[in-house]
Amino acid sequence: MRSYLYLCALLLLGAAPVQAMEWQWLNAMRQSVQETNYRGDYIHRRGDQTNAYSIVHRFDQGQAVELLRQLDGDMIEILRDGLRTVCYFPDGSEAAMTHAVPAAPFSQVAELDLQRIGENYQARASGEQRVAGFNARIIELKGDEWRYSQRFWLETESNLLLQSELISADGQVLEQFRFTRLEIAVTIEDVELTPSLKDAAVLQQVAFRSPADVANDAGYRSALDWLPAGFSLAHAEARQDSTGIYEQRTFSDGLTSFSVFIEGLALPATGQSTLAKMGATTALMTAVNGYSVTIIGEIPALTAKKIAQMLSIDRPAL
Amino acid sequence: MKAKANEAFSAFLDGEASEIDVQRMLKALDEQPALLSQWHGLSKAKAGLQGEVLIDTALTFAAAVPAETSAVNSTGWRFRLQQAGIAAAVALVVITGARYSLTPEPSAPVVATVVAPERINTALAQQQFEAQRRLDQYLREHAEQASFTTGHVVVPAQLQWVEAQSE
Numbered sequence: 366m367r368s369y370l371y372l373c374a375l376l377l378l379g380a381a382p383v384q385a386m387e388w389q390w391l392n393a394m395r396q397s398v399q400e401t402n403y404r405g406d407y408i409h410r411r412g413d414q415t416n417a418y419s420i421v422h423r424f425d426q427g428q429a430v431e432l433l434r435q436l437d438g439d440m441i442e443i444l445r446d447g448l449r450t451v452c453y454f455p456d457g458s459e460a461a462m463t464h465a466v467p468a469a470p471f472s473q474v475a476e477l478d479l480q481r482i483g484e485n486y487q488a489r490a491s492g493e494q495r496v497a498g499f500n501a502r503i504i505e506l507k508g509d510e511w512r513y514s515q516r517f518w519l520e521t522e523s524n525l526l527l528q529s530e531l532i533s534a535d536g537q538v539l540e541q542f543r544f545t546r547l548e549i550a551v552t553i554e555d556v557e558l559t560p561s562l563k564d565a566a567v568l569q570q571v572a573f574r575s576p577a578d579v580a581n582d583a584g585y586r587s588a589l590d591w592l593p594a595g596f597s598l599a600h601a602e603a604r605q606d607s608t609g610i611y612e613q614r615t616f617s618d619g620l621t622s623f624s625v626f627i628e629g630l631a632l633p634a635t636g637q638s639t640l641a642k643m644g645a646t647t648a649l650m651t652a653v654n655g656y657s658v659t660i661i662g663e664i665p666a667l668t669a670k671k672i673a674q675m676l677s678i679d680r681p682a683l
Numbered sequence: 684m685k686a687k688a689n690e691a692f693s694a695f696l697d698g699e700a701s702e703i704d705v706q707r708m709l710k711a712l713d714e715q716p717a718l719l720s721q722w723h724g725l726s727k728a729k730a731g732l733q734g735e736v737l738i739d740t741a742l743t744f745a746a747a748v749p750a751e752t753s754a755v756n757s758t759g760w761r762f763r764l765q766q767a768g769i770a771a772a773v774a775l776v777v778i779t780g781a782r783y784s785l786t787p788e789p790s791a792p793v794v795a796t797v798v799a800p801e802r803i804n805t806a807l808a809q810q811q812f813e814a815q816r817r818l819d820q821y822l823r824e825h826a827e828q829a830s831f832t833t834g835h836v837v838v839p840a841q842l843q844w845v846e847a848q849s850e
Contacts, residue, residue: 600828615828624825628817641818648818659818661825 387488387504388479393524394517398471400424401523404557405497405547406436411540411644423553432558442560453562471526481619485512485595494518496527497544510534511593511668512621513645523549531645531663539645540663585612587627587656591675592616593668596623610656623662623669627678630655638673640666654678687711692722 404421417436422429428447435441442453486506493502501518508514518528527547531540582601599622600615609630615622638651649660649669656678660669688711691704711718 599831613824615825622825622829624821624828626821626824646822648822650814650818657814657817659821661821663829 387490388483390502390504390519390524391482391488391517392477392479394519394526395471395477397520397524398526399429401525401549402551402553403525403547403549404551404553405544407542407544409540409542410538411646412642414644417545421553421557423558430558432560440562442562444558444560451560453560455562478619481595482506485509485618486515486620491516493521497547499527499547499549501527506620508621509594510665512595512618512664513539515620520549525549533645534665580614582612582614585614586610587612587625587653587658587676587678589614589625589672589676591671593618593664593672595619621663623660623664623672625672625676626659626661627653627656628659629657640669642666649673654680688718 402423404419406417406419408415408417416438419434419436420431422431429445430447431443431445433441433443433445440455444451444453486508489505489507491503491505493500495501496518499520501520504517504519506515506517513534514532516530516532517526519525520527525547526542528541528543530538530542533539580598580601582598582603585601585603595618596616597618598614599617601613603610603612605611610627612627613624615624638649641648641650645663647660647662647664647666647669649666651658651673653673653676658673658676658678660672662669688707691707691711694704
């Protein structure tokens with residue numbers, strides 16, 4: 366009996382550092398994505414749609430400069446220089462301008478809140494695999510019924526993220542990011558970071574906003590009476606004018622996020638809700654108390670539905 | 684120009700039109716008012732091919748358009764709004780039907796929305812267009828906020844409509 370207890374203690378002692386190691390790798394990955402020089406091509410698959418991008422990333426004197434290029438469909442070039450982001454479009458591709466700016470995974474994440482992620486996901490190392498010519502160790506973060514699981518392939522030496530996946534409860538890959546060609550720790554010349562569309566007729570500049578330090582939604586007319594465990598408010602903004610109210614909130618569990626939008630006047634309810642899915646992104650549009658309510662996030666439809674059901678909005682006092 | 688406008692209309696039929704697509708359609712309609720009936724024909728043909736349910740109301744709106752000669756000169760916002768409504772109405776013929784074909788597994792509790800012909804009007808069409816535009820905006824807002832915490836951040840591509848449900 367005693368030896369059995371010893372064995373258990375040994376196993377526990379043995380298991381804890383392994384657990385810690387996986388979290389360390391993840392933290393090193395976030396740093397590596399931002400502070401390593403690399404160039405390569407990656408694909409991004411979302412549902413049944415795949416897009417290819419090329420990326421050149423340089424870290425110099427504490428500042429990252431990155432040039433992204435969409436390789437299929439509309440030609441788009443995005444130059445990210447510190448906190449500034451500039452998008453370049455060729456003449457005649459105005460439609461592409463309505464899209465948001467794609468970003469390489471984790472390239473904008475300031476710091477991973479490992480403590481929090483650890484409370485919401487179970488980490489597990491699950492072997493090694495070869496991706497884009499490099500050996501990678503696989504780390505799996507298992508979610509619960511309210512959030513998707515995620516899987517990361519980290520290059521064994523630099524910890525650079527080579528592949529990542531968002532996985533549904535039934536094991537389906539909903540979204541995938543994967544390098545197909547990559548060179549790590551290379552010297553990047555200035556010319557590689559110069560957009561080829563620099564002198565193009567159409568140019569759009571996007572100023573990069575820093576997230577507010579503390580989000581505050583005090584005084585909002587809407588209230589979320591239920592949140593999936595581990596999610597907390599990360600961003601909030603609201604305004605009110607003749608077209609009614611506008612309340613926007615984003616919640617995060619440290620890794621995944623969803624946003625809730627309330628808009629409009631308290632009109633008679635249309636009584637219709639619509640659910641749309643694209644890859645891991647769920648969009649639920651419905652009406653509560655006559656206001657238009659939209660929930661968008663990389664969350665299962667079940668989570669979005671429950672949030673909507675438990676959402677309340679006060680009508681203005683007459 | 685016309686090819687671009689046709690592309691824009693095609694996107695409209697698929698429920699994927701951007702604001703710029705609509706601008707393009709409106710401009711084309713300004714120049715060639717006859718396009719409206721052409722597009723309407725196209726939308727019917729497409730819906731027919733896909734075996735969708737057709738609710739043909741768009742032509743009645745076309746008839747309600749003021750004389751085409753004045754259409755060319757008019758650039759007032761009210762008129763433009765009306766045109767947007769008409770364009771949306773043409774598309775609506777198919778969009779309404781499309782909900783049936785995009786219904787996912789038969790086991791899912793899906794109630795397709797059947798819009799009675801008398802309820803289809805430009806106001807409703809405009810409402811739908813407005814909802815689509817708003818959703819695009821929300822997706823961009825969410826993507827930007829998500830980028831601060833999430834690994835997976837991308838351009839929101841077109842959404843796949845999987846469920847439409849009446850309550």
